[in-house]
Amino acid sequence: MTLVLDSVTLTYPDGDRRLTALDDVSLHVPAGTVTAVVGPSGSGKSSLLAVAATLITPDTGTITIGGTSTTGLNRAVLARLRRRHVGIVFQQANLLPALTAAEQLRVVARLDGRRGGADLQAEAGLAEVGLAELAHRRPHQLSGGQRQRVNIARALVNRPAVLLVDEPTSALDRASGAAIIDLLTARTREHGVATVLVTHDRAHLDGVDQVVELVDGQIAVRVSRAE
Numbered sequence: 001m002t003l004v005l006d007s008v009t010l011t012y013p014d015g016d017r018r019l020t021a022l023d024d025v026s027l028h029v030p031a032g033t034v035t036a037v038v039g040p041s042g043s044g045k046s047s048l049l050a051v052a053a054t055l056i057t058p059d060t061g062t063i064t065i066g067g068t069s070t071t072g073l074n075r076a077v078l079a080r081l082r083r084r085h086v087g088i089v090f091q092q093a094n095l096l097p098a099l100t101a102a103e104q105l106r107v108v109a110r111l112d113g114r115r116g117g118a119d120l121q122a123e124a125g126l127a128e129v130g131l132a133e134l135a136h137r138r139p140h141q142l143s144g145g146q147r148q149r150v151n152i153a154r155a156l157v158n159r160p161a162v163l164l165v166d167e168p169t170s171a172l173d174r175a176s177g178a179a180i181i182d183l184l185t186a187r188t189r190e191h192g193v194a195t196v197l198v199t200h201d202r203a204h205l206d207g208v209d210q211v212v213e214l215v216d217g218q219i220a221v222r223v224s225r226a227e
């Protein structure tokens with residue numbers, strides 16, 4: 001499935017005026033590709049992810065996930081679309097402290113109503129990120145890089161069409177960070193996911209398919225590997 005943002009503008013209230021966080025942003029993220037979003041602090045990167053995740057409705061413009069336009073859909077329908085089709089990875093792993101790595105995935109798999117297959121899905125998901133052996137460990141028994149792997153496996157467990165990733169390596173050292181980016185790229189290609197990766201680190205841009213640079217809410221530079 002492809003993720004498309006078409007002429008998206010988003011403003012926030014700012015005293016008695018409005019601040020434009022995204023200004024006529026259009027983005028096409030084909031299945032099986034990674035688009036990196038870079039740009040200075042305050043340029044709109046997180047806003048772009050929130051809009052793509054359908055967590056915030058833009059003032060104008062459309063978001064289309066796998067051919068389905070999200071415009072005008074009510075909250076319940078959007079929540080279902082998100083649960084089925086969108087995976088989100090934040091900076092911090094945000095794992096539930098009391099649950100083992102396998103349980104973190106199982107909970108999400110069950111939310112999707114696949115009770116029967118949840119155990120197998122959790123097991124397979126952890127194996128995919130190289131953590132089969134550590135399935136029984138709780139977050140405090142894992143390294144930062146391993147926690148972020150669980151986070152990614154959890155975001156992928158219901159086979160989302162779209163994966164939105166916000167600075168996944170900010171809490172990691174260079175080598176663990178590079179390994180996480182390699183993992184994200186590999187899973188994106190393997191599962192045909194449309195991935196958007198917000199990053200500050202230029203070293204992460206080597207293997208991606210498209211790079212967009214946001215400046216003041218606008219796409220200032222767009223580089224595509226295919227070109």
Ligand SMILES: Nc1ncnc2c1ncn2[C@@H]1O[C@H](COP(=O)(O)OP(=O)(O)OP(=O)(O)O)[C@@H](O)[C@H]1O
Binds near residue numbers: 019020047
């Ligand atoms: N909830 C909000 N209410 C009002 N203004 C907001 C809100 N969220 C973000 N902004 C403003 O919108 C603009 C874009 O913010 P955003 O968080 O998307 O930028 P960013 O590129 O992700 O920044 P950073 O790299 O610092 O995380 C900024 O000027 C910010 O101050």
